[in-house]
Amino acid sequence: MTRLREALDGIAAEAPLVNLADVAVAGHRRRRRATAVLAAAATVAVVGAASIAVAPPWQRADRTATPQGVDTVPDLPDGAVGxxxxxxxxxxxxxRNPVRIDCGTVEWRVVTRSGRTYRVPQALFSTAKDHKVPVAISRDGRMLAYYxxxxxxxxxxxxxxxxxxTSPVTVKEERISMGSTLALSDDGRYLIFDPREGTKDPGLLIDVRTxxxxxxxxxxxVVSIKGGVAxxxxxxxxxxxxxxxxxxGRPVRFDxxxxxxSEIAPDGRTVAAFEFSDYAKRRLTVLDAKSGQPLRxxxxxxxxxxxxxxxxxxxxxxxxxxxxxVYQSRDDVRTYAVNVKTGQAHxxxxxxxxxxxRLVLPGVASQ
Amino acid sequence: MDRHDDFREFVLARQQVLMRTAYLLTGDAHLAEDLLQSVLIKVAGKWPKLSGGNPEAYVRKALVNQYISWKRRPRPEVLGTELPERGASHDDAALHRIVLRQALARLAPRQRAVIVLRFWEDLTEAQTAEALGCSPGTVKSQAHHALARLRAFAPELACLLNDSEMEEVAR
Structure with missing residues (x-):
């Protein structure tokens, strides 16, 4: 067995148990009845209804189909919110019935430190080609960047x-591709936009002011922009x-x-990262970003x-x-502060x- | 005796295997269930014609085609990038699964289907071509491109993707 197959096997093993025999038979009977109705009526209206019934699950629903009154989250107002x-x-x-996914409610939202939630409908979440569009938050939570x-x-x-x-640098929506990344400086002046992470397609460092x-x-x-350094x-x-x-600047190579x-530590020279072979062991490495040497x-x-x-x-x-x-459990997402000398987390x-x-935290480049 | 009893028996026996295929294709538990359910509903209607042949191969082919058809329609986001809800242990295998799921989600639907059929189902080129409705040559090139994209998306998976046996398959 190849190692790829072992990994695929591991993913497949996470498939939930299902019991679809009776559901499939009942669905078949419903289909037959619907077909009979269609044949008898043969009207445009019925054809229209049937075409909705077989719509693919992730086809977009009309935005107006979602009862807006149910959602009481306010829009992010102009001015200061904290x-x-x-x-x-x-x-x-x-x-379900018919099976479909209503994506008319997808949007970016922000949560203030005081706990208020706001919709940000002006922040694009997906391009016309369905590539995800990121937002970014400055390290202190003061600045929010979106497309x-x-x-x-x-x-x-x-x-x-x-x-x-608004950035004077126009970025065509078509440039935002799979895995695009965005990072924002603390003062909101600099943005790094990577149109397609994991490829050689160059990114763009934008000075929003000039x-x-x-x-x-x-x-x-990009990992972060801090103190004028990306x-x-x-x-x-x-x-x-x-x-x-x-x-x-010049790159430094790690062994x-x-x-x-992580971002650069307050000492201006160390970073924390996981060596690939240590990730599963939850062992963090502190590295000297100037010399490339592992510190501990x-x-x-x-x-x-x-x-x-x-x-x-x-x-x-x-x-x-x-x-x-950042730690994700089966129930929620949490952040823990880890002491880089003792390893103790709280x-x-x-x-x-x-x-x-999609969760975006302050100071972290996001996709 | 219900006329659907044979079909029920087939589903009870094979649904979990088929569910795993659907799950690998979609990467999402709910979508996988929806995909398999929609295919089985169609198969229930055709069962009298299928039961004498190889219904599992038919269902697998229908699953792949339905999946590709769904993916061709407009959709708001690449689904299936969620992390596993259960079964994750803190070892290399768990990390590989997490990274592989994310990389698979970025493949084109046909490429993902080729990976699942060739490298998980262990179908031959001819069987994969039959399931996808294309030529064996196309399967070979899709497998080659899919592996190359996985390597590009997830260099951490080099140890999984540079296996000599796989290279042979994709050559």
């Missing part, structure tokens, strides 16, 4: 100051490039394959021990000695009700 804790994308609603279809550009909202800036832009080597993926990573090798927003890089490996202690959970990535440094890791935040949704 810093945001996270953003998430609402999922499609699965309907506006109307402006054909990125918009940066200051949610504390109540101002808004309208200047510079290409970003497509071999690299952290870019080239996987497999693994190279980390601390690129000033004005350009320059090993690392994934899930730290087994993480204090994460939930049950099955069905996994570390999803690293996030911001919560202090000079603690870096946040929970710092919980994100209820966003399991399996």
């Amino acid at each position: 810093p945001i804790a996270y953003a998430f994308q609402t999922p499609c609603e699965k309907q 506006s279809r109307q402006a054909q550009a990125h918009v940066v909202r200051d949610l504390v100051g109540g101002t808004q800036a 309208g200047k832009s510079r290409p970003v080597d497509g071999n690299y993926e 952290v870019l990573v080239r996987y497999v090798k693994t190279d980390l490039w601390r690129m000033p927003v004005t350009g320059g 090993g394959k690392f994934i899930m890089f 490996k730290v087994p993480i202690r204090g994460l939930p021990a049950g099955r069905g959970g996994a570390v999803m990535g690293t996030a911001l440094w919560t202090s000079g000695s603690e870096v946040a890791v 929970q710092v935040a919980r994100y209820p009700g966003v399991l399996h949704m």
Whole structure:
């Protein structure tokens, strides 16, 4: 058996148990009755109804089909609402009879630190070609960046100051491709837009204030922008490039394959990441981003021990000695601050009700 | 005796195997169930003609075609990128599954179907071509491109995707 087959086997084993014999027979009988009605009536109206009944499950439903009155979440108002804790994308609603998925309710929403939730309908969530469109939040939660279809550009909202800036750099919607990534600087001035992660298609560093832009080597993926320096990573090798927003800098190569890089620590030179072979062991590596040398490996202690959970990535440094890791359990998503000397983790935040949704945290480049 | 008893017996015996195929194709438990259910409803109507032949091969072919047909329609997002809800353990295999699921979700539907049929179902090129309604040459090239894309999307999976046996299959 190939190792690929073993992995596919592992995924297949997660398929839920089903009991479809009677459901299939009942469905067949319903179909026969519907066909009989169709034949008898033979009217345009009935044909129309039948065509809806066989619509594919993930076909978009008309937005007007969703009762808007049920959803009382207000739109993000103009002006100040306070810093945001996270953003998430609402999922499609699965309907049965007929089987279909109503995606008229999909949208980006933000949750403020005070707990208020707002819809952000002006933030595009999916292109015309169905590629996901990311939003990004500054490290302090003050700035929100999203792509506006109307402006054909990125918009940066200051949610504390109540101002808004539209990037002078037009980005055609067609450029946003599979796995596009967005990162935002703390002051909202710089954006890095990667149109297609994992390809050599170059990214774009945009100065929202001046309208200047510079290409970003497509071999690299953005991790964060902090203090005028973008952290870019080239996987497999693994190279980390601390690129000033004005350009320059040189990549540093690490010995090993690392994934899930954090931003640069407050000391300005270390990063945390998981060596690929250590990920399953939950062992974090602290690396010197200037010399490329590993400083220490730290087994993480204090994460939930049950099955069905996994570390999803690293996030911001919560202090000079603690870096946040994002952990998804079977029930919810949480962040834990991990002491990079002792490995001890303690929970710092919980994100209820966003399991399996696109979740965007402050300061973390998002897809 | 109900005229559907034979069909029921077939579904009871094979539904879990077929559900796994549907799940690998869609990557989503609900969609997989919907996919299999919609195919079985159609098969129930054709059962008298199928029961003497190879109904499982027919259902598998219908599953793949229905899946590709669904994926051709407008859809709001690539479904199936959720992480496994259960069964994840903290070892290399679990990590590979997580990364592979995400990479599979980024493949074109036919490429994903080829991966599932060739490398999980272990169908021959000819059988895969029959299921997909294309030539064996197309299956070979789709398998080659699908593996190349998986390598590009998930370099971490090199140890899974550079197996010599697989290289032979995709050559």
